[in-house]
Amino acid sequence: MQLALENVSTKYGAQDHLYPMSLELVPGTINVLLGTTQAGKTSLMRVMAGLDRPTHGKVIAGGKDVTGLPVRQRDLAMVYQQFINYPSFTVFDNIASPLRIKRVPEAEIRTRVERMAERLHISAHLNKLPAQLSGGQQQRTALARALIKESALLLLDEPLVNLDYKLREELRKELAALFAEGKTTVVYATTEPLEALQLGGHTVLLHEGRLLQHGPTLDVFNAPNSVQSARTFSDPPINLIPATVGADGMARVAPDLAIPLNDAQRRQAAQHGEVVLGLRAHSLRLAPLHADDFPLAAQVELAEISGSETYVHLQRGPIGLVAQLTGVHNLDLGVPCTVYLRPDELFMFAPGGALLFAPPQTQDGV
Numbered sequence: 001m002q003l004a005l006e007n008v009s010t011k012y013g014a015q016d017h018l019y020p021m022s023l024e025l026v027p028g029t030i031n032v033l034l035g036t037t038q039a040g041k042t043s044l045m046r047v048m049a050g051l052d053r054p055t056h057g058k059v060i061a062g063g064k065d066v067t068g069l070p071v072r073q074r075d076l077a078m079v080y081q082q083f084i085n086y087p088s089f090t091v092f093d094n095i096a097s098p099l100r101i102k103r104v105p106e107a108e109i110r111t112r113v114e115r116m117a118e119r120l121h122i123s124a125h126l127n128k129l130p131a132q133l134s135g136g137q138q139q140r141t142a143l144a145r146a147l148i149k150e151s152a153l154l155l156l157d158e159p160l161v162n163l164d165y166k167l168r169e170e171l172r173k174e175l176a177a178l179f180a181e182g183k184t185t186v187v188y189a190t191t192e193p194l195e196a197l198q199l200g201g202h203t204v205l206l207h208e209g210r211l212l213q214h215g216p217t218l219d220v221f222n223a224p225n226s227v228q229s230a231r232t233f234s235d236p237p238i239n240l241i242p243a244t245v246g247a248d249g250m251a252r253v254a255p256d257l258a259i260p261l262n263d264a265q266r267r268q269a270a271q272h273g274e275v276v277l278g279l280r281a282h283s284l285r286l287a288p289l290h291a292d293d294f295p296l297a298a299q300v301e302l303a304e305i306s307g308s309e310t311y312v313h314l315q316r317g318p319i320g321l322v323a324q325l326t327g328v329h330n331l332d333l334g335v336p337c338t339v340y341l342r343p344d345e346l347f348m349f350a351p352g353g354a355l356l357f358a359p360p361q362t363q364d365g366v
Contacts (some may be wrong), residue, residue, distance in 0.1 A: 004061075032189075033045070049155055079155070081157050089129075091122060122137055158191070238279065241278075303333070
């Protein structure tokens with residue numbers, strides 16, 4: 001389905017939920033809405049679905065204005081973060097219900113339901129009622145019912161948030177495979193940058209009801225158009241360092257600390273002088289990888305071990321940094337620690353927040 005928003009905004013009383021935005025979804029693929037809580041993801045999906053009418057603007061589907069068209073007259077399915085199932089139906093009947101409305105033959109219904117249940121790991125529960133299921137199993141039932149409908153538009157509002165980590169990883173891969181078939185235009189809301197990267201497709205960055213940026217997911221990740229876009233698409237948060245760039249081409253971030261810049265970075269900084277450097281946490285390392293890696297001496301403020309990674313919070317005078325290190329590192333608090341960075345991996349933003357320079361390529365990770 002070709003779905004476009006034309007200067008859409010929503011307002012409830014005196015409160016703006018969505019500020020004017022225009023957006024065209026890429027049909028037949030996944031469109032990720034990425035933003036923190038209250039960024040406007042659910043509000044935007046409700047407008048797309050026809051559950052809410054925008055205060056201003058139009059919703060265009062398949063070339064037609066559907067702004068005032070009720071949701072029941074649209075070819076779509078939606079799964080909320082909080083699952084909804086028919087309590088008196090078995091899991092099988094819940095999943096089969098959209099097909100029965102379409103009067104699909106029962107033999108075909110059984111085949112399709114069993115296939116979908118297997119993909120979502122709920123085959124053993126088909127004869128149970130929703131009240132007999134765990135929260136994660138109920139969510140997968142609701143998800144299966146939406147997927148089996150094969151609507152032209154599928155809206156998923158953080159559909160995996162209630163599942164445990166391992167199952168989320170498995171289902172994310174399964175969903176990505178389903179979406180790759182290109183039959184449905186998918187809108188998938190998430191607060192997690194890593195999930196957006198894993199799903200691929202196209203990403204729409206939202207913040208406090210405003211559209212920040214949209215485009216192919218890796219393009220948006222590799223070249224965030226502003227400081228706020230970089231913050232939204234980084235977890236842990238991107239390191240932001242105010243700096244002054246002098247005639248010598250050095251970015252001075254403290255009286256005793258200046259980072260050398262490459263020619264492209266210098267040209268972009270020349271007309272500003274004052275800039276903000278951005279460095280993703282995974283770009284800091286405990287040992288140099290290249291001869292031109294820059295050493296930065298700091299002090300350990302906190303070291304958090306998370307699975308197979310360690311997040312190290314560092315302080316160098318007024319500069320606070322977070323390093324995302326592969327492996328488990330036992331670093332005592334308050335001890336000196338030198339980390340290394342490649343100046344070529346630095347983003348550069350203008351004082352007002354606009355992107356001045358992005359590295360030609362960055363690592364596929366957050």
